[in-house]
Amino acid sequence: xxKNKKEKTAGFVFPSNVLKPVKNFLTQKLTQxxxxxxxxSKRDPFLDQSRLTDNASIDDDAAEQYGHVVxxxxxxxxxxxxxxxxxxxxxxxxxxxxxxxxxxxxxxxxRLMIEPEATMCAKxxxxxx
Ligand SMILES: [Zn+2]
Numbered sequence: 278x279x280k281n282k283k284e285k286t287a288g289f290v291f292p293s294n295v296l297k298p299v300k301n302f303l304t305q306k307l308t309q310x311x312x313x314x315x316x317x318s319k320r321d322p323f324l325d326q327s328r329l330t331d332n333a334s335i336d337d338d339a340a341e342q343y344g345h346v347v348x349x350x351x352x353x354x355x356x357x358x359x360x361x362x363x364x365x366x367x368x369x370x371x372x373x374x375x376x377x378x379x380x381x382x383x384x385x386x387x388r389l390m391i392e393p394e395a396t397m398c399a400k401x402x403x404x405x406x
Contacts, residue, residue: 291375299393300369306394307362314355321348358394365394377401 291299318324322341368374375384379401388399397405 290372296369296374299374299389300366302393303362303366303369307359307366310355310359310362314352314359317348317351317355321345361396362394364396368396379404 322344364378365374368376368378375386375389376382377384377398378396380398382398384395384398388395395402
């Protein structure tokens, strides 16, 4: 791989010995999230084809509806996290990890310790909410 030229915009770039464990952590997290999503998908009652033919009572139907809503919302939450982790990983690749994608300032290292997949500083993340 070619070494990236130092960019003027980035005042500070994390050294690779710091980024390596972060990258490993995020890669593991991504695998875990994907696994969880897969197992959640299996639990969605709407995926159970037998329900189309059986004479489920109204109570069962309501439970299925509920189960579907829950799995759907968990899945979309997982999707968001997967995207976020992927984003952080690509930032590492680009040599821009720890730099806010919005304002270009350094993200607080305290914030990164708690949320290694953060790609925005606390200020900008709050603005997006
Ligand atoms: Zn920012």
